[in-house]
Amino acid sequence: MNPQGSPILTLAWTFAVMSLFAVGGANSAIPEMHRVAVDVHHWMSDKQFTDLFAISQLSPGPNVLIVTLIGYAVAGLGGALVATVAMCLPTAVLAYCVSRFLTRSTRSRWPSIIQAALVPLSIGLMAASGFILAQTSDRTWAAILVTAGAAVLAATTRLNPLWLLLAGGCVGFAGLLG
Amino acid sequence: MPADSSLAAVPAPDHLTSPPPSLIALFVAFAKMSLAGFGGVLVFARRAIVEQHRWMTADEFNETFALCHFLPGPNIVNLSMVFGSRFRGIAGGIAAFAGLLGPPLVIMTTLATLYSRFGDVDALRRILAGVSCAAVGLLFSVMFRMMLPLFKRRDAVGLIVLLAVFVAIGLVRLPLPAVLLVAVPASIAVTLVMRRRAAI
Numbered sequence: 001m002n003p004q005g006s007p008i009l010t011l012a013w014t015f016a017v018m019s020l021f022a023v024g025g026a027n028s029a030i031p032e033m034h035r036v037a038v039d040v041h042h043w044m045s046d047k048q049f050t051d052l053f054a055i056s057q058l059s060p061g062p063n064v065l066i067v068t069l070i071g072y073a074v075a076g077l078g079g080a081l082v083a084t085v086a087m088c089l090p091t092a093v094l095a096y097c098v099s100r101f102l103t104r105s106t107r108s109r110w111p112s113i114i115q116a117a118l119v120p121l122s123i124g125l126m127a128a129s130g131f132i133l134a135q136t137s138d139r140t141w142a143a144i145l146v147t148a149g150a151a152v153l154a155a156t157t158r159l160n161p162l163w164l165l166l167a168g169g170c171v172g173f174a175g176l177l178g
Numbered sequence: 179m180p181a182d183s184s185l186a187a188v189p190a191p192d193h194l195t196s197p198p199p200s201l202i203a204l205f206v207a208f209a210k211m212s213l214a215g216f217g218g219v220l221v222f223a224r225r226a227i228v229e230q231h232r233w234m235t236a237d238e239f240n241e242t243f244a245l246c247h248f249l250p251g252p253n254i255v256n257l258s259m260v261f262g263s264r265f266r267g268i269a270g271g272i273a274a275f276a277g278l279l280g281p282p283l284v285i286m287t288t289l290a291t292l293y294s295r296f297g298d299v300d301a302l303r304r305i306l307a308g309v310s311c312a313a314v315g316l317l318f319s320v321m322f323r324m325m326l327p328l329f330k331r332r333d334a335v336g337l338i339v340l341l342a343v344f345v346a347i348g349l350v351r352l353p354l355p356a357v358l359l360v361a362v363p364a365s366i367a368v369t370l371v372m373r374r375r376a377a378i
Contacts, residue, residue, distance in 0.1 A: 021354050023362070025253045027317060031347045032354035039351070051297065054310035055289050060213045061282025064252035068283055072290035080287045088279060091251025092259035096271055099245055099260045113373065115248040117365040120328065120336040121358070124343030126321040130314055131348040137310040146308065150315025155322050162216040164312045172308020173301060 007075045008082050010041070015067055015086035022091070024122020026064035030129035033070065043074050046136040053133055058165050064088065140178040146171055196232045198265040201273040207231060208258050208277030219254045219278070227261070234261075254278065335372060339365050 014036055022029040030053070037043045044052075052073070056066035064087060071083025102111070138144045150164045171177065199207065211222040220243070228239050242264075246256035255278060262274030296302055328336045339361065346357045 018354070019251045021358050022250050022252065023358065025247070025251075027320070029354070031351075035351060035353065048297070050310045051293065051303075051306045054306045054313055055293060056286070057313040057316070058216075058309055059282065059285055059289060060216050061285065062212065062215070062219050062252055062254050062278065064255060065279075065282055065286050068286040069290050069293070072287055073294070077287060080283070080290060084279060084283055088252060088255045088275070091249060092255050092271070092275055095246055095249050095251070095256035096259050096263050096268075098249060099242075099264070102245065111245065111248055113369055114366060115244065117362070117369040118248060119324070120333075120339040121343050121361055121365055123321055123324045123328075124340040125347060125354075126317060126324070127340070127344045128348030130317045130321060131344070133310065133314045133317070137307060137314055143307070143311045146311040147315040147318070150312040151318040151322070152315075154316050154319035160216070161218075161316050164316060165309050168308040168310075168312025168315075169305045170308065172304045172306070172311070175304060177304070177307055177311065 008078055011071050011074055011079055011083045012086045014041075015071075015083050016090050019087045019091045020094075022087075023118050024125060026062065026066070027129055028122045028125035029064075030066075031125065031132050033066065034132050037070050037074075041074075043070065048073070050133055050136040054165075058162075058169075142171075143177045146177070199231065199233060201266055201269060204262050204266065204270055204273040205277035208262075208274045209281045212278045212282050215254075223254060223257065233265070335368050339368070 018029060018032055018036070021032070034049055038046055038049050049070075052066055052069040056063060056069055059065070065084065067083045067087040068080045071079035071081070073079075075082070134144075134147065138147050146168050150168060153159055153164060154161060207226055208223075211226045212219055214222045224236075224239060224243075227233050228236050234242070242260055243253070243257055246253050246260055249256055255275065258274040258278040259271040261271075263271030266273065293302075325340070327333075328340070343357065343361055346352045346361075347354065
């Protein structure tokens with residue numbers, strides 16, 4: 001909307017709009033964040049984006065806070081704050097309004113229909129997230145093996161995901177990913 | 179836990195939940211669950227709200243979360259606002275929202291500063307490369323878990339929608355708003371038709 005203007009305004013506008021289209025949560029919005037940050041605005045490289053994703057997964061707090069890292073990379077401290085508020089506040093206010101409306105009105109079957117209709121969409125978006133990130137992170141067979149191993153262990157055991165991330169970090173540190 | 183003994187002393191079923199939390203209690207509770215939540219805060223939110231503080235029953239929590247899940251945006255952030263405002267109005271919503279986001283925001287900006295300074299150090303690059311491989315694996319495992327019910331139901335329409343969205347976003351790299359403006363109405367229409375047909 002405002003590519004020539006202040007980067008802070010661009011961040012605010014970009015993430016406020018994006019949040020309204022983030023169906024199924026933060027990880028579904030990864031492809032759009034990547035498209036905007038890497039392809040449209042050239043704020044960072046593929047590798048930097050994947051690094052920020054790794055950091056956001058490794059840190060406590062909601063996964064959506066990858067926008068804090070993107071905001072910081074674009075415009076420092078102010079960018080971090082603006083990107084976070086822009087991504088989180090509009091939909092939180094929307095949720096507040098809808099929850100007040102729903103408690104007043106009678107029970108409708110629409111929420112359940114919309115929810116059922118959105119499930120395949122958000123899974124498709126998550127698949128796209130994984131695919132886009134893997135194009136940067138999984139360039140060697142060893143890397144693909146780590147990804148596949150983490151996926152299988154996370155799907156079949158109740159292991160805390162943090163251990164899998166740390167194990168991946170150790171494998172990387174040891175220089176096994178080539 | 180003293181909560182159990184007090185529970186026995188209160189006979190009325192609608193007193194199964196605790197008295198409403200103060201603003202500070204909301205802020206602290208959401209800050210705690212946020213900082214405990216590596217790789218997703220929801221599990222910790224459910225534990226704190228339902229089991230530890232007994233601010234909501236499991237059913238109330240599920241209903242509130244379902245609403246926040248079907249609306250756009252980060253689910254757990256939506257939940258903090260809806261949950262806080264239910265007890266203490268808008269101020270309560272803001273207290274929970276700030277508790278959830280404030281402390282990790284400080285951590286994130288610290289990490290961002292470190293990354294901007296040391297991101298080029300070879301050891302850090304290798305570590306982050308390994309972490310992202312594992313993180314992508316985690317993403318695929320969540321995706322797989324969500325997909326399983328579609329396969330079990332042989333939900334061909336759902337799988338086609340899923341595939342179409344993947345191709346449009348992941349391969350063609352179309353903008354998200356454009357894709358959703360087509361896909362959301364289409365998916366809702368198909369879901370409606372399928373339900374009508376199932377009802378007949």
